[in-house]
Amino acid sequence: MGVEMFVRAILQQKGSEVVTIGGDATVADAARTLAHERIGALVVTDGGDLRGILSERDIVRGLAESGRDVLDAPVRSLMTRRVSTCGLDDDLDTLMSTMTEQRIRHLPVMDGGALAGIVSIGDVVKHRVGELQVEARTLHDYIETGR
């Protein structure tokens, strides 16, 4: 079953930084920020409050539906407004279920109403790989020492 892993531990490793953008910025600005930061989604905030999330997927769908002029549109016109979030004490399995059921790749982490980080599907898989390595080492030690 492995060691149970929580959002808190993921953020301890990756940090709590969240790249945000304002709803008035253009979609072209958002694309540049995503590429520069090498990330897949931006949290859209307004005076510190979570307003939405804008992913690479949202941009590609916007281009497909509205053509290239969508790049001049404000981020708020393309962002996803109903944002699923998670908490510091949620475990990895819960995150995996949420991402699968909602077909999303990013979950902002909320701590008492404030943005405390963001976890991507890549983070989840990376930490699951870490768990598997611990399991393998534990089994190896068990076999080596006979206990």
Add this chain to the structure above:
Amino acid sequence: MGVEMFVRAILQQKGSEVVTIGGDATVADAARTLAHERIGALVVTDGGDLRGILSERDIVRGLAESGRDVLDAPVRSLMTRRVSTCGLDDDLDTLMSTMTEQRIRHLPVMDGGALAGIVSIGDVVKHRVGELQVEARTLHDYIETGR
């Protein structure tokens, strides 16, 4: 540790269909196909041969680096040419490691030199969730029946 899951089983559930595009198609065509098919990457083929992969990420980075005219460029100018692939007998843990190490979200499946499917990071997490549900049920039955 759970039931070991292989690529073959994932494809049995999701099917072996791979959405492909030619290298001469435009990036705008690719964006429309990605949105229409509700997927994150297209395999680029030339007469049936695997030439590269083009993801939502590649398009957003192309926009950031080259501006909106990149939408008129051919897919081959933006695709990733060095494509990591997997085989039908690879297990889920191997896929997770590959995706984590290479920071990629899609692995075309090759079977004897031919394209046999594609596995996304979303598929991997979805099947891991399925494994966890089996584990939970097994534990529950064990406790209920005392063996």
